[in-house]
Amino acid sequence: MTSILDVPAQPGSTDRAESSAEVAQIAPDLEELAQLATALKQLGHVITPDPDWPNQWTSPCPLCIAQGNPDGTMGIFPWQGIEHAGSVAFWCNQHAMHAIGTALGLKTRLMGGVDLGRVEVKQILRALSERGLAYSFRPDSRNSTYDTFHVAQCPLCIKERRLAQDLEIYVDNLLEGDNDTFGHVFVDCDVREHSASILAELNVITRRSLGQDYGAVGWDDEGDQGEDWLIESIVERGQSALIYGPTGAKKSLFSQEQAFRLAKQGHRVLYLDHENQPAEVNKRRRAMEYPAAALSTLKYLSFPPVSALDTPEGAAQLHALVKAVRPDVIFLDTWSKFLNGDEASPSTHTAVYNLAIIPLRSQGITVIALDHSGKDLGRGPRGGSSKKDNVDVMWLQTVKSDGRIRLERKKTRTGRGPDLIELECLTGPLRHERIEQRRGDVLPPDVRACVAKLDELEVPPGWGRDKASPVLRANGFRIRNEALASAMRVRRERGNAPADTLDLSGTGGDRFEGE
Numbered sequence: 001m002t003s004i005l006d007v008p009a010q011p012g013s014t015d016r017a018e019s020s021a022e023v024a025q026i027a028p029d030l031e032e033l034a035q036l037a038t039a040l041k042q043l044g045h046v047i048t049p050d051p052d053w054p055n056q057w058t059s060p061c062p063l064c065i066a067q068g069n070p071d072g073t074m075g076i077f078p079w080q081g082i083e084h085a086g087s088v089a090f091w092c093n094q095h096a097m098h099a100i101g102t103a104l105g106l107k108t109r110l111m112g113g114v115d116l117g118r119v120e121v122k123q124i125l126r127a128l129s130e131r132g133l134a135y136s137f138r139p140d141s142r143n144s145t146y147d148t149f150h151v152a153q154c155p156l157c158i159k160e161r162r163l164a165q166d167l168e169i170y171v172d173n174l175l176e177g178d179n180d181t182f183g184h185v186f187v188d189c190d191v192r193e194h195s196a197s198i199l200a201e202l203n204v205i206t207r208r209s210l211g212q213d214y215g216a217v218g219w220d221d222e223g224d225q226g227e228d229w230l231i232e233s234i235v236e237r238g239q240s241a242l243i244y245g246p247t248g249a250k251k252s253l254f255s256q257e258q259a260f261r262l263a264k265q266g267h268r269v270l271y272l273d274h275e276n277q278p279a280e281v282n283k284r285r286r287a288m289e290y291p292a293a294a295l296s297t298l299k300y301l302s303f304p305p306v307s308a309l310d311t312p313e314g315a316a317q318l319h320a321l322v323k324a325v326r327p328d329v330i331f332l333d334t335w336s337k338f339l340n341g342d343e344a345s346p347s348t349h350t351a352v353y354n355l356a357i358i359p360l361r362s363q364g365i366t367v368i369a370l371d372h373s374g375k376d377l378g379r380g381p382r383g384g385s386s387k388k389d390n391v392d393v394m395w396l397q398t399v400k401s402d403g404r405i406r407l408e409r410k411k412t413r414t415g416r417g418p419d420l421i422e423l424e425c426l427t428g429p430l431r432h433e434r435i436e437q438r439r440g441d442v443l444p445p446d447v448r449a450c451v452a453k454l455d456e457l458e459v460p461p462g463w464g465r466d467k468a469s470p471v472l473r474a475n476g477f478r479i480r481n482e483a484l485a486s487a488m489r490v491r492r493e494r495g496n497a498p499a500d501t502l503d504l505s506g507t508g509g510d511r512f513e514g515e
């Protein structure tokens with residue numbers, strides 16, 4: 001049995017203790033402290049109270065000394081996290097606690113936490129190898145904040161047929177304050193949204209995945225706080241958005257206005273313009289009355305020398321630009337001008353998303369791409385469904401005969417906000433203001449579901465209840481008569497709406513596409 005008497009008494013100062021937030025509040029595990037003191041003493045080292053902080057000690061680092069560095073000093077303090085509270089933490093600038101402790105023949109609770117994490121990492125690596133997902137070992141730096149760091153292929157990226165992103169697997173080894181994930185295993189994909197689901201996908205349960213901080217739903221009584229609009233009702237922060245429409249739909253004008261406004265609000269904006277001459281952009285800026293001095297956070301590049309974004313070189317150039325500009329939001333005007341491959345081929349667009357866009361998304365950067373529609377507006381942007389599959393929100397922008405901009409939502413991942421927005425063009429200064437909002441989410445859920453079902457079954461909007469009702473029933477869809485009537489009214493109103501859209505395609509008509 002070791003004695004605590006091996007540890008010198010603490011001089012300390014109560015006044016100082018109260019004045020510092022960094023002072024350890026949880027007392028050290030005296031038995032662990034004594035074991036450490038004894039092990040060090042056998043090597044001829046003494047633990048000394050830290051003159052500046054109560055409840056903290058220093059001693060020479062046995063590993064540093066063994067490696068010929070007599071000045072290596074380690075700090076010793078009681079762990080402040082809830083898990084393993086009071087367990088003795090110790091480290092030097094060169095050596096991690098686990099390495100020093102193992103050399104001293106110690107087994108503290110904190111070291112045991114890392115051991116558990118290592119077991120969990122082995123389970124994860126086994127599950128990965130069973131699925132044929134390659135992984136490699138990246139050696140620790142000596143005092144790494146990560147323990148047993150591995151890189152593998154992400155099973156969810158593979159499943160979603162994305163270009164496989166790096167999956168990082170490691171034990172949190174960061175000895176800092178009250179870090180309550182110390183010793184826990186982290187499994188993080190470059191695609192941030194994947195990280196919460198990977199362990200479930202692999203059928204592995206770890207301490208961390210059992211913990212509340214990991215994948216648990218936060219119960220929120222304050223209503224929907226997920227709403228975070230970058231452009232009100234149109235694009236949410238961090239989304240990948242596509243705004244498409246025919247030539248002459250004022251797509252550039254509207255996006256430039258948003259870019260100027262966001263920059264004036266202090267957002268960092270990168271606008272890559274392959275459509276408009278600088279003189280024209282400046283003319284619009286002046287008409288919108290945004291002084292140059294207000295746009296210091298807007299980097300507006302006219303005909304930028306960036307290679308096609310469906311190539312690795314182009315993607316790398318964009319990422320270098322992003323690293324330099326550090327934008328919150330990027331505008332790409334126009335999508336087709338950033339391509340090398342066949343615009344009609346879905347793989348061209350998928351390559352842009354995989355190479356160029358996804359890495360931006362994982363950094364939380366909002367990407368807004370403008371795009372030309374095909375001849376038939378109803379058939380969506382050129383290049384087919386691959387674009388739609390890869391964006392969070394997609395809007396069809398047209399200009400009505402009265403000059404108003406009409407934005408019709410063709411896809412939403414979050415379901416928040418209206419499906420239809422109209423903007424009036426005003427002057428003095430030149431600007432666009434919302435004049436109408438039909439909030440799709442005001443509809444009761446059963447009405448909304450019924451609208452979606454009628455769309456799916458391609459029931460013509462002109463049909464009456466007597467004809468539509470049997471079709472729904474035959475397809476196993478049950479609905480109150482009242483709700484059905486509302487749904488049909490919504491579809492009739494909506495079905496008529498596109499008629500006043502100025503048709504610039506020359507093919508006549510705009511087919512509404514339900515989403």
Ligand SMILES: [Zn+2]
Nearest residue numbers: 061064092095
């Ligand atoms: Zn050391």
Ligand SMILES: [Zn+2]
Nearest residue numbers: 154157189194
């Ligand atoms: Zn992934």
